[in-house]
Amino acid sequence: MKKNNIDFESRFWSGRSKLSPIALGDxxxxxxxxxxxxxxxxxxxxxxVQGKTRIPEDxxxxxxxxxxxxxxxxxxxxxxxxxxxxxxxxxSETGNPLLYGxxxxxxxxxxxxxxxxxxxxxxxxxxxxxxxxIVYFSLGTFNQVPERDIVGPYLHLMKILDAAWxxxxxxxRRKDRFQSTPQEIEVQIR
Numbered sequence: 467m468k469k470n471n472i473d474f475e476s477r478f479w480s481g482r483s484k485l486s487p488i489a490l491g492d493x494x495x496x497x498x499x500x501x502x503x504x505x506x507x508x509x510x511x512x513x514x515v516q517g518k519t520r521i522p523e524d525x526x527x528x529x530x531x532x533x534x535x536x537x538x539x540x541x542x543x544x545x546x547x548x549x550x551x552x553x554x555x556x557x558s559e560t561g562n563p564l565l566y567g568x569x570x571x572x573x574x575x576x577x578x579x580x581x582x583x584x585x586x587x588x589x590x591x592x593x594x595x596x597x598x599x600i601v602y603f604s605l606g607t608f609n610q611v612p613e614r615d616i617v618g619p620y621l622h623l624m625k626i627l628d629a630a631w632x633x634x635x636x637x638x639r640r641k642d643r644f645q646s647t648p649q650e651i652e653v654q655i656r
Contacts, residue, residue: 487541514603580629
């Protein structure tokens with residue numbers, strides 16, 4: 467049976483073409499920290515809705531973010547059915563509510579739930595179209611604003627960024643724990 471693999475199209479912005487969804491998230495957060503990615507997405511959204519003004523960012527920066535977010539959305543689409551060791555087991559304890567970002571307590575415990583919700587409500591193509599729309603409308607001066615609903619996909623994309631960052635943090639924390647010596651682990655536990 468043939469697998470239907472999706473191309474993340476990461477070679478355009480990262481220089482790497484063969485990445486797993488988890489590795490793509492790691493590369494994404496090497497290019498952008500979470501706060502910068504969310505701030506730029508928020509700025510693009512503001513200028514897309516304003517219509518008569520153009521975003522002050524360099525168009526190449528906006529396009530680079532578009533390409534990398536598009537790849538992250540595609541990786542999230544692949545992650546929506548995954549769980550277990552590959553991504554990390556859901557965390558049973560509740561963390562600091564300030565760390566949740568836009569995630570609920572359940573989504574914080576199991577970040578894959580964010581991808582499931584997003585792709586249950588919107589198809590992959592709809593999220594990609596939303597991203598293209600806000601880039602298009604933020605880079606030009608137009609008398610009209612996007613006709614379709616852009617608030618719902620925007621909120622899901624913000625949650626996708628938070629969930630992807632959380633998965634990367636947990637993966638890196640787990641990797642550090644396995645590479646530590648027994649004395650370092652004892653200090654980490656205290």
